[in-house]
Amino acid sequence: MIQLIGVSQRYGAVDALQGVSLTVARGEWVALVGESGSGKTSILKLINALARPSAGRVQVDGQDVARADPIALRRSIGMVFQRFALLPHLTVARNVAVVPELLGWARPAIDARVDELLEQVGLPAAAYRDRMPRALSGGQQQRVGLARALAARPRILLMDEPFGSLDPLTRDALGRQVRALHGALGLTTVMVTHDVTCALLLADRVAVLHQGRLLQVATPEALMRAPADDRVRALIETPRQQASRLAALQAGS
Amino acid sequence: MTLNANLHAQLALLPGYLHGHVALCGAALGLGLCVSLPLALAVARSPRARGPVMAAVSIFQTIPGLALLALMVPLLGAFGFWPALTALVLYSMLPIVRNTVTGIAQVDPELVEAGRGLGMTERQVLTRVQLPLALPVIVAGVRTAAVWVVGIATLSTPVGQVSLGNFIFGGLQTRNWTAVGVGCAAAAALALALDGLLALLERAARGRSRRRLGAALAGLALVFGGGALAPRLTPASPSAEPAPRHARARGDTSPVAPIAAIRVGAKAFTEQYILAALLTQRLEGAGLKVEAVTGLGSTIAFDALTKNRIDVYVDYTGTLWSSAMKRSDPAPSWRVQSELAGWLATTYGVRDLGALGFQNTYALAMRRAQAQALGIRTIDDLARHAHTLRLGTDYEFLQRPEWTHLREAYGLRFASKTAFDPTFMYQAVAREQVDVITAFSTDGRIDTLDLVTLDDDRRAFPPYQAVVLLSPRAADDRRVIAALTPLLGALSLSRMRAANASVDRSADKKTPAQAARALWPGPR
Numbered sequence A: 001m002i003q004l005i006g007v008s009q010r011y012g013a014v015d016a017l018q019g020v021s022l023t024v025a026r027g028e029w030v031a032l033v034g035e036s037g038s039g040k041t042s043i044l045k046l047i048n049a050l051a052r053p054s055a056g057r058v059q060v061d062g063q064d065v066a067r068a069d070p071i072a073l074r075r076s077i078g079m080v081f082q083r084f085a086l087l088p089h090l091t092v093a094r095n096v097a098v099v100p101e102l103l104g105w106a107r108p109a110i111d112a113r114v115d116e117l118l119e120q121v122g123l124p125a126a127a128y129r130d131r132m133p134r135a136l137s138g139g140q141q142q143r144v145g146l147a148r149a150l151a152a153r154p155r156i157l158l159m160d161e162p163f164g165s166l167d168p169l170t171r172d173a174l175g176r177q178v179r180a181l182h183g184a185l186g187l188t189t190v191m192v193t194h195d196v197t198c199a200l201l202l203a204d205r206v207a208v209l210h211q212g213r214l215l216q217v218a219t220p221e222a223l224m225r226a227p228a229d230d231r232v233r234a235l236i237e238t239p240r241q242q243a244s245r246l247a248a249l250q251a252g253s
Numbered sequence B: 001m002t003l004n005a006n007l008h009a010q011l012a013l014l015p016g017y018l019h020g021h022v023a024l025c026g027a028a029l030g031l032g033l034c035v036s037l038p039l040a041l042a043v044a045r046s047p048r049a050r051g052p053v054m055a056a057v058s059i060f061q062t063i064p065g066l067a068l069l070a071l072m073v074p075l076l077g078a079f080g081f082w083p084a085l086t087a088l089v090l091y092s093m094l095p096i097v098r099n100t101v102t103g104i105a106q107v108d109p110e111l112v113e114a115g116r117g118l119g120m121t122e123r124q125v126l127t128r129v130q131l132p133l134a135l136p137v138i139v140a141g142v143r144t145a146a147v148w149v150v151g152i153a154t155l156s157t158p159v160g161q162v163s164l165g166n167f168i169f170g171g172l173q174t175r176n177w178t179a180v181g182v183g184c185a186a187a188a189a190l191a192l193a194l195d196g197l198l199a200l201l202e203r204a205a206r207g208r209s210r211r212r213l214g215a216a217l218a219g220l221a222l223v224f225g226g227g228a229l230a231p232r233l234t235p236a237s238p239s240a241e242p243a244p245r246h247a248r249a250r251g252d253t254s255p256v257a258p259i260a261a262i263r264v265g266a267k268a269f270t271e272q273y274i275l276a277a278l279l280t281q282r283l284e285g286a287g288l289k290v291e292a293v294t295g296l297g298s299t300i301a302f303d304a305l306t307k308n309r310i311d312v313y314v315d316y317t318g319t320l321w322s323s324a325m326k327r328s329d330p331a332p333s334w335r336v337q338s339e340l341a342g343w344l345a346t347t348y349g350v351r352d353l354g355a356l357g358f359q360n361t362y363a364l365a366m367r368r369a370q371a372q373a374l375g376i377r378t379i380d381d382l383a384r385h386a387h388t389l390r391l392g393t394d395y396e397f398l399q400r401p402e403w404t405h406l407r408e409a410y411g412l413r414f415a416s417k418t419a420f421d422p423t424f425m426y427q428a429v430a431r432e433q434v435d436v437i438t439a440f441s442t443d444g445r446i447d448t449l450d451l452v453t454l455d456d457d458r459r460a461f462p463p464y465q466a467v468v469l470l471s472p473r474a475a476d477d478r479r480v481i482a483a484l485t486p487l488l489g490a491l492s493l494s495r496m497r498a499a500n501a502s503v504d505r506s507a508d509k510k511t512p513a514q515a516a517r518a519l520w521p522g523p524r
Helices: A040-047 A070-075 A092-096 A098-102 A107-120 A138-150 A168-185 A196-202 A220-225 A230-252 B003-045 B047-062 B065-076 B081-105 B109-117 B122-159 B165-173 B177-207 B210-233 B270-285 B298-306 B317-324 B333-348 B368-374 B379-388 B401-410 B422-430 B478-487 B493-504 B512-519
Strands: A002-011 A014-024 A029-033 A055-060 A077-080 A156-160 A188-192 A205-210 A213-218 B262-267 B290-296 B312-316 B351-359 B362-367 B390-393 B416-419 B436-440 B451-453 B465-470
Touching: A002 A040, A014 A040, A014 A055, A014 A213, A029 A040, A029 A196, A040 A055, A040 A156, A040 A188, A070 A077, A077 A138, A092 A098, A092 A107, A092 A138, A098 A107, A107 A138, A138 A156, A138 A168, A168 A196, A196 A205, A196 A220, A196 A230, A205 A220, A205 A230, A213 A220, A213 A230, A220 A230, B003 B047, B003 B081, B003 B122, B003 B165, B003 B177, B003 B210, B047 B081, B065 B081, B065 B122, B065 B298, B081 B122, B109 B122, B122 B165, B122 B177, B122 B290, B165 B177, B165 B270, B165 B290, B165 B422, B177 B210, B262 B270, B262 B298, B270 B290, B270 B312, B270 B478, B270 B493, B270 B512, B290 B298, B298 B312, B298 B317, B312 B317, B317 B333, B317 B401, B317 B465, B333 B351, B333 B465, B351 B478, B351 B493, B362 B368, B362 B379, B362 B422, B368 B451, B379 B401, B390 B422, B422 B436, B436 B451, B465 B478, B493 B512
Parallel strands: A029 A188, A029 A205, A077 A156, A156 A188, B262 B290, B262 B312, B390 B416, B390 B436
Antiparallel strands: A002 A014, A002 A055, A205 A213, B312 B465, B351 B465, B362 B436, B362 B451
């Protein structure tokens, strides 16, 4: 379980977050949406102690992040990055093995885990483990990124724009695959995205941020049905219109 | 001496010179890495230190190599290996520090952030993300440093470190272009070999290839180990000059301890090479072990002697009178000699063993034809025409008190003044690029180039008697004194000039050792 309690954060004179309170229940998938600079990524950094709040508290599984060992905390949380951020000088297998290596796992255990994970994310280990990241497509690289995030069996998965730089087909396939893994592994997932459609389709609840403030946290259905104000309405207007036009097209054909 | 024999003689010197060069470069690069990498990592972490540190390491690059090497001698109060090493380490720092800092700064910040997000400590971010990704840039910097160090190490000869520069400085002074060529080729080959091996090392590290890594390490071991062992692998042939062993500065030996090997010094010009060979032959003839330290800068030779880094060399009374005693008053030869001997003994414990018999004075020289056309016979005559004439000098003359004194005594005003390497100074006057040069009276080229020396009626130049000086620790060594005393008063100006000419000329060229033997054929 992840809890943000009255969290504010200032960078110099800029308020990145102002009085944000948010609870992510165990096994839940919450998507953070909002335009650039709304504070989405700041929340991820607070959860894995890459940043400290100026006010308020952040708790992970009931423990205050400020008092936890940040290194141990980060190793216990899986993280997927926007532009994959695979280490270009390491093979696929060594990239996946980064966190188990940091944790000092035995080599056979690491090898077995790497193979298992590559199969789980849809990359046959025999064909992919010794390849270099630059030889992979974007979708394949992000699968490796996902395998790396899950390598040390984290309970929490943080994703920063995980599908942002993928083509639509890959985005959809990978999104559904991650959702399936989320369920199968019992993960608690926080995903940052500016793709509202993606958030509505994948998340259990969607949190809408605007200029560092939390406007609304609701299930996709509730958000569509009863947006809290005009700003939330505007945000979901585009996916709604697209959906209805697509529905009309389908009905016509 | 034929070209082939000359080449053979030069190649016989290669192991000794290569050893000095490789030992110096290896130590300088190793130490340079040990200093530069931690410094660069510290700078990479604190951006505020970046400006000042980069400025500091850049400043060393702006100092010319020879000047930086020369500066280290008084700064360290040492001579030979240590000042050369210090200067080369300073030189190697810029490319290594700059490339390491730049390489780390160029690593994609998203990858650094990802490393932290995955739970790496700052140290792990450095070793697992930043350094591996910056490695090609860092190795490029090390390769640049290696090439620079090998090149600049040739300039360590004048401060008393044996290097491949001994070929170049010695060859330049004795107009032995084969020697210069051998020195340049050896330095270039060493630089290319190091550069290639470092490149191989980098590819091995990146590709995690043990075979390449082994080949690169074996190659480096061969260069450094082979260079270090070179003198033992190839014993110099007995006919060649004694191969100088490395002239590392060691701690002062107590004056009462028996001297294991007498170190014979020489400045960087033909006469000095011949006299050093002559001293060596006499000392070896007396059964003493001798090491040669040649190609020294003028004042460095004297400093080295006072500190027991060399034990014997020939200097000139006028030089010591003005440069060491800082005197500018003209005095007759006998007074200069007696005052100098007393001053050397009381100030440094250096022994002035006595004069060899000839003077090597500065003299203004002109082409005979031009001197006759203008009716110039004395420096007084010259002063009337000087404003239309161009003066060529060696490197040091215009900085020496003799020049001030000469200029004021005769009211000399030249149309232009240019400093040359002595070899090129003579060529310049012969080819009419300058009109008057500061020749040395013993120089064989005065005759060969048909120059005339102008009379110094006002005695503006102090006397330059060639005297044999002994270091404090050798001052009372009877074996040394006994071996060298027969030389005193025995060398006339004409014989010295002929000996110099036999080494400097192009046809039937002699080595300094052959010229020395011709000068003093006595029993060895």
